[in-house]
Amino acid sequence: MPSGVIIKGIGGFYYVKAEDGVYECKAKGTFRKDSKIPLPGDNVSVSVVDREKRLGFIEEIYSRTLQLIRPAVANINQIAIVVSVKSPLPDYYLLDKLLITVMQKxxxxxxxxxxxxxxxxxxxxIVESYKCTGIKTxxxxAVxxxxxxELEKVLAGKTTVFAGQSGVGKSTILNRIMDSYVMxxxxxxDKIERxxxxxxxxxxxxxKSGGFVVDTPGFSSFEITDIEPGDLQKYYPEFNQFIGKCRFAGCNHxxxxxCEVKSALENGLISPERYGRYIEFYNDLKEKQRKKYS
Ligand SMILES: Nc1nc2c(ncn2[C@@H]2O[C@H](COP(=O)(O)OP(=O)(O)OP(=O)(O)O)[C@@H](O)[C@H]2O)c(=O)[nH]1
Ligand SMILES: [Mg+2]
Ligand SMILES: [Zn+2]
Known part of the structure; x- marks a missing residue:
């Protein structure tokens, strides 16, 4: 039974790249019963129905090292967060939420x-706001x-999902990297009007250099979930060196x-915009928690 990786899923069909080429597969009925949905990036085994027509069924989804909800992919180990300086303007909330995901995962x-x-x-x-995070920019x-x-070096040997708003140029970047028109x-x-x-x-x-990239549809926003309000600070790398040094144990800054984080902010070691959005995310998470327990 061949095994391979799901490269794409469209309307209930999954395209599995195996050693001898791509199979168009349906998922076994039992997956739906277990509410296990195959995702791009999943390693699976395929029972071949017709080798000529290259049709099959996904028999088994092997265990995932990681699963993202938005964008929905499995087994990646890097996120390339794409923003454009203009057309569209950067959505800093989305950028921060994706960075939180990077840290959380x-x-x-x-x-x-x-x-x-x-x-x-x-x-x-953008460069100034994110310098203190230590994340590479x-x-x-394309013009x-x-x-x-520089990007190709960062991608080599990794499985990277490209995420960001619609129109920032994710597919354009991948076409350049692939040296051909693939996406x-x-x-x-058009995107805005329609x-x-x-x-x-x-x-x-x-x-070609080894590794995979995943192009995804742009999205406007998503909710950060599964984070206790008190844990949010852990996902801000620029807070790291100050955590535990505040006057009160359990300080949320x-x-x-x-508060050492606030003094770092006053000393210009933390971006005020990033900090402002931290407070908003913290309050959102608090509110969600309150609703859950009331
Ligand atoms: N000026 C300029 N335009 C660019 C650049 N990169 C991409 N574009 C244009 O931006 C538009 C959107 O690019 P896409 O690659 O389709 O964007 P996307 O992020 O894949 O969008 P979705 O698939 O809808 O999520 C196209 O018209 C591109 O030609 C660039 O570096 N400079
Ligand atoms: Mg695209
Ligand atoms: Zn503090």
Missing amino acids: EISGVICINKIDLDEKNINN ILLS LNVGYD KTGEVS GKHTTRHAELIEL ISEPG
């Missing part, structure tokens, strides 16, 4: 600042043809006196 993260040909001011805003532009070599791309004006996302399904692509 203990995987690698890289921020791709795309379309740097369009605006200079925003490049610095790469500047890219100037820059950044791709459909689309005009931002709410059209060019990429409709997550798709896994194998890199909101309005407690003698």
